[in-house]
Amino acid sequence: xxxxxxxxxxxxxxxxxxxxxxxxxxxxxxxxxxxxxxxxxxxxxxxxxxxxxxxxxxxxxxxxxxxxxxxxxxxxxxxxxxxxxxxxxxxxxxxxxxxxxxxxxxxxxxxxxxx
Amino acid sequence: xxxxxxxxxxxxxxxxxxxxxxxxxxxxxxxxxxxxxxxxxxxxxxxxxxxxxxxxxxxxxxxxxxxxxxxxxxxxxxxxxxxxxxxxxxxxxxxxxxxxxxxxxxxxxxxxxxx
Numbered sequence: 577x578x579x580x581x582x583x584x585x586x587x588x589x590x591x592x593x594x595x596x597x598x599x600x601x602x603x604x605x606x607x608x609x610x611x612x613x614x615x616x617x618x619x620x621x622x623x624x625x626x627x628x629x630x631x632x633x634x635x636x637x638x639x640x641x642x643x644x645x646x647x648x649x650x651x652x653x654x655x656x657x658x659x660x661x662x663x664x665x666x667x668x669x670x671x672x673x674x675x676x677x678x679x680x681x682x683x684x685x686x687x688x689x690x691x
Numbered sequence: 692x693x694x695x696x697x698x699x700x701x702x703x704x705x706x707x708x709x710x711x712x713x714x715x716x717x718x719x720x721x722x723x724x725x726x727x728x729x730x731x732x733x734x735x736x737x738x739x740x741x742x743x744x745x746x747x748x749x750x751x752x753x754x755x756x757x758x759x760x761x762x763x764x765x766x767x768x769x770x771x772x773x774x775x776x777x778x779x780x781x782x783x784x785x786x787x788x789x790x791x792x793x794x795x796x797x798x799x800x801x802x803x804x805x806x
Binding site for chain 1: 724726732733734735736739779781783792793794796797798799
């Protein structure tokens with residue numbers, strides 16, 4: 577069974593703080609993703625990575641950066657948290673596309689509140 | 692950029708009634724995935740459709756992929772309270788498999804079921 581874990585379920589940070597959200601998957605998946613989910617806006621892709629040290633911008637990368645030093649771990653960094661980054665953050669992973677089976681497996685999410 | 696339109700945004704049904712959500716794209720899709728997110732939960736993969744005109748069933752859920760591969764639908768027969776949640780369609784970006792397996796998530800259809 578694929579397991580994707582996220583470091584925190586709930587997080588409260590102050591404006592201007594540097595925030596790290598960690599995601600770990602245990603199924604040797606090549607692809608990893610960070611989304612944010614807001615009411616009425618669905619899932620929006622922030623960044624994704626298809627290999628170690630590789631990263632690609634998603635649809636809303638502004639204000640975020642990522643790090644993938646190991647295959648199983650994908651970190652999302654908010655360099656200077658702002659109140660408009662209050663959201664639910666979801667991490668996901670999937671197999672490489674060439675396998676034909678690249679459905680995404682999601683972690684439980686981190687609800688971040690920036691005050 | 693590439694987008695998918697999912698309708699309706701909300702659907703309230705009486706338990707036992709049927710439910711259908713539609714996913715439409717202006718471009719031809721290589722395949723499409725469907726996910727379900729329970730309230731307070733994370734998206735969970737349901738199925739992937741690949742072939743033109745494909746129909747797949749999972750118990751009371753019927754998934755269809757249009758002949759032109761530009762639309763898809765999910766139909767639930769005789770809804771139950773366990774069907775409550777948001778259903779997302781998610782085709783891959785681009786016509787062909789893309790590196791990284793990036794998906795384009797629809798806005799989702801939120802289903803509520805009154806007992």
